Amino acid sequence: MKLRTLGYFVRQAWYSMWRNAWLSLAAMASVAVSLFILGAFLLLAFNVENIARTLQSNVEIAVFLKVETPRQKAIATGEAIRKLPGVTAVDFIPKEEGLRILSQQLGNEHDLLGALGGVNPLPDLFRVRVSDPAEIQTLAAAIASLPEVEKVNYGQAVVERLLQVIRWLRWLGAGLILMLGLGALFLVILTIRLAIYSRRREISIMKYVGATDWFIRWPFLLEGLFLGLAGAGIAGFFLYAGYNFLVQQVRLALVFVPLVTDASLIQMSIWGLVAGGAFIGIAGTYFSMRRFLRV
């Protein structure tokens, strides 16, 4: 393709876009909205995953022994836990220590043991740290099956809830994006279809004088690409600005929420939007051309 021809195509696409300015704008906005939501869901999913991962890597397994377990067996159980693969540290907190911590929390002058009738109701406790958070579930199960162990607790509820949220988010996001994406695609198809329609005389003459099919198609492809990329640009801008704002607010207010600020991840999301916009634009044009531009 000659450079001059490329310029001609770009000009044609540009004029054509302005000729149906309102529809072009609607198509762009529609692409922008669906891509913005796509990006928002991507960032949300990244963050929830990140939070889940942070929580997971912080959790330890709390192992409660049966209350009546003799000290000797308790220590033997601790050894058994220590020998399990993937366990990095085991802290033993005997029941006396547990009671001391508890009464400290309640206030020192309180005679907790006396109030309990001289019987310590607490079990012996191990705090177990593991090398790989992903292994925590299997390890917890292995520990739970030891004979002296009453129960184990590793904050599974929180982590599992988060994982559930992620799954749910994925479905919701996919559904919503599919719907909005189809809407955007439809508007692009409509815009290009109208563009083809308003240039039908020119197209017919081009065919008669022997313009090649691709010469006729290129301006429409470019127009579709413009629409898609403009939509992606708008979505990317608002997403980037909005996310930066959010990160700053969270940093001030909710220091403990670990938001993703990895620049490469955000960049990747934005490139994803650009690719999505280009795809919607070109796919829309393709469908329009197949149906309305039999060259």
Add this chain to the structure above:
Amino acid sequence: MIQFFNVSKIYSPNIIALDDVSIKIDKGEFVFLVGPSGAGKTTFIRLLLREELPSRGQILIGGRSISRLRPREIPFLRRNIGVVFQDFRLLPDRTVAENVAFALEVLEMPRREIKPRVEKALARVGLTARAHFFPHQLSGGEQQRAAIARAIVNNPHILVADEPTGNLDPAIAREIMNIFLEINRMGTTVIIATHAWNIVNSLRKRVIALERGRLVRDDREGVYGYEA
């Protein structure tokens, strides 16, 4: 040279637009295509332009079968055939010169080559003075001249016209026919489908007559031969 070998065109379900037509048109000929409405004249032209494929038979142009052309090759066939229609088909938002130039621009011809060609084509149809007018500022005859200029600007070997004078009064029609004759004199094959019986009768050129899709007459120096 254009050759039709037993060409039939059947539109679905069973409209026979052309029925077993065989004909040969030599390079440089001037041919009128006549016949009552619905006889198949427009169909004949559409087959020639490869807008339609024949249902049966072969069409050769310059010895090449045009049914065998791949879709990519069709534009290059059309660059060799200029077309003129009854309704001119000029682009309303471009001047005469721009309309004519358009036919070359879309073939990616360099601008400096386009300009002299457009000027020459406009001179051949006598429209130099109207080069920068828009179609709505022209009379019907002038619009048709502009359309002819556009059809010949790429120097096609063949020029076909489908009722080019159908919208024009007889005096203007005669002027337009003279332009076609002039173009033919420079070596271009000219094929004109027409109902303008008085012009056909006075020029005594080759007349090919179709009736209900059949070739019924092919006279060297023919007449229109139908009730006007």
